Amino acid sequence: MTGYAARYPATAHTFLRGLDDDVTIDEDDGHHLSRVRRLRGGEVLTVADGDGRWRPYTVVRVRPGTVDLHAEGAPVVEPHLVPHLVVAFALTKGTKPELAVQKLTELGVDGVTLLSTRRSIPHWSGSRADAALARLRRIAREAAAQCRRARLPDVDGVRPVAELRGRSGLVVADRAGEDPARLPSPAGGEWVLVVGPEGGFDPEEAATLSSPASGQAGPARLRLGPHVLRAETAAIAGAAVLATRRAPERRD
Amino acid sequence: MTGYAARYPATAHTFLRGLDDDVTIDEDDGHHLSRVRRLRGGEVLTVADGDGRWRPYTVVRVRPGTVDLHAEGAPVVEPHLVPHLVVAFALTKGTKPELAVQKLTELGVDGVTLLSTRRSIPHWSGSRADAALARLRRIAREAAAQCRRARLPDVDGVRPVAELRGRSGLVVADRAGEDPARLPSPAGGEWVLVVGPEGGFDPEEAATLSSPASGQAGPARLRLGPHVLRAETAAIAGAAVLATRRAPERRD
Numbered sequence: 001m002t003g004y005a006a007r008y009p010a011t012a013h014t015f016l017r018g019l020d021d022d023v024t025i026d027e028d029d030g031h032h033l034s035r036v037r038r039l040r041g042g043e044v045l046t047v048a049d050g051d052g053r054w055r056p057y058t059v060v061r062v063r064p065g066t067v068d069l070h071a072e073g074a075p076v077v078e079p080h081l082v083p084h085l086v087v088a089f090a091l092t093k094g095t096k097p098e099l100a101v102q103k104l105t106e107l108g109v110d111g112v113t114l115l116s117t118r119r120s121i122p123h124w125s126g127s128r129a130d131a132a133l134a135r136l137r138r139i140a141r142e143a144a145a146q147c148r149r150a151r152l153p154d155v156d157g158v159r160p161v162a163e164l165r166g167r168s169g170l171v172v173a174d175r176a177g178e179d180p181a182r183l184p185s186p187a188g189g190e191w192v193l194v195v196g197p198e199g200g201f202d203p204e205e206a207a208t209l210s211s212p213a214s215g216q217a218g219p220a221r222l223r224l225g226p227h228v229l230r231a232e233t234a235a236i237a238g239a240a241v242l243a244t245r246r247a248p249e250r251r252d
Numbered sequence: 253m254t255g256y257a258a259r260y261p262a263t264a265h266t267f268l269r270g271l272d273d274d275v276t277i278d279e280d281d282g283h284h285l286s287r288v289r290r291l292r293g294g295e296v297l298t299v300a301d302g303d304g305r306w307r308p309y310t311v312v313r314v315r316p317g318t319v320d321l322h323a324e325g326a327p328v329v330e331p332h333l334v335p336h337l338v339v340a341f342a343l344t345k346g347t348k349p350e351l352a353v354q355k356l357t358e359l360g361v362d363g364v365t366l367l368s369t370r371r372s373i374p375h376w377s378g379s380r381a382d383a384a385l386a387r388l389r390r391i392a393r394e395a396a397a398q399c400r401r402a403r404l405p406d407v408d409g410v411r412p413v414a415e416l417r418g419r420s421g422l423v424v425a426d427r428a429g430e431d432p433a434r435l436p437s438p439a440g441g442e443w444v445l446v447v448g449p450e451g452g453f454d455p456e457e458a459a460t461l462s463s464p465a466s467g468q469a470g471p472a473r474l475r476l477g478p479h480v481l482r483a484e485t486a487a488i489a490g491a492a493v494l495a496t497r498r499a500p501e502r503r504d
């Protein structure tokens with residue numbers, strides 16, 4: 001647990017752009033804090049800006065759906081976890097992206113990218129994709145509040161597999177891959193875990209993923225046990241395995 | 253992927269006690285195979301006994317809700333994964349045991365034990381507990397069919413934390429614990445991953461868990477990243493991490 005969460009482990013936690021000395025939380029968060037969490041004057045909570053800064057506040061006043069807060073201390077920056085970790089997983093029939101985004105947020109990933117593949121379900125496009133992404137970002141925010149992160153993960157998509165080509169730090173989840181203990185730290189400071197559809201990438205996509213950028217090695221392959229994993233299980237399991245290799249960044 | 257799943261990767265898979273040459277699948281599984289999967293005469297599927305033996309079969313006849321099969325080869329035993337792995341997690345308000353059991357089954361655990369703790373929800377007892385366990389066992393069986401395991405995990409509970417006292421191979425999920433790479437293999441051939449409620453075990457339970465049996469060391473402590481994980485997330489993440497340390501048992 002980072003110092004921030006350790007010092008205020010059981011308080012409410014929410015997000016707000018701009019951590020001024022006096023702030024007001026309204027809309028959905030105000031409703032949640034006033035009606036669901038039923039905060040009362042004098043209680044302490046933590047507020048983060050979603051970008052790594054957080055600050056403890058005391059509740060000054062509670063009105064229906066709105067909570068007025070006064071800062072208890074200066075903003076503090078939560079250290080980054082390194083290596084940086086992005087998880088890109090394929091959307092297919094039966095994939096549960098909501099579940100994956102919630103669990104990946106708890107596991108501390110910096111970004112989630114939804115991939116479209118040849119074997120993907122087709123209906124993530126245009127306004128439907130926008131609405132689905134907005135919903136996933138809300139889920140990430142709720143999970144980040146629940147697990148007390150100061151940084152919100154980037155939730156992004158839907159991207160074709162070809163966009164990953166040659167990207168530094170690719171790690172493809174692969175039953176025939178390597179033991180995670182043998183996975184080297186990424187040269188560029190970032191892992192991009194790639195999880196294909198349950199039937200695997202189609203041959204052209206697999207070739208695209210395997211072709212390295214000039215001067216680089218191809219992607220690493222990470223073994224996640226012997227069984228056939230659903231896409232969201234592989235994403236969560238892979239993030240859990242890589243998370244144990246991450247540590248707070250030292251700023252000497 | 254074990255040889256068994258690798259040889260028949262995309263066929264249907266189901267469970268039946270007794271892998272005779274000619275078998276009939278009826279009830280829920282018969283319904284699923286005939287109505288949902290819509291198997292037809294001549295198709296191949298795999299059937300496992302849930303205890304490690306599996307066998308390929310050809311569909312001889314499909315009637316509504318019933319499928320008659322004839323064996324295509326002799327039964328084969330799927331090797332155990334070692335170390336053995338049991339996950340014991342605390343049931344609390346908001347815990348999603350169905351999700352945990354599904355994902356833990358995909359990740360290959362041998363057993364799941366539901367724990368009651370001082371901070372647990374109280375309504376898992378008597379006939380309600382029996383019904384809930386029966387439901388979790390159905391979920392494990394469905395997940396095992398989907399991920400093509402030949403062994404069903406034992407799903408067991410609800411047990412008080414005190415029953416774990418002095419058990420060999422205890423590994424307690426703990427944010428202040430060790431890096432998984434430093435976790436030694438269990439002397440007794442089995443890990444029992446213990447996940448407490450989100451608020452932690454109460455002090456007496458924690459003391460019970462920490463007191464070793466005579467002549468043994470206390471439980472190992474496994475770090476699963478810096479954030480506050482929901483109980484089911486910690487169970488899944490811990491199993492994913494330990495799963496990467498497991499391998500098929502060699503029978504020389």
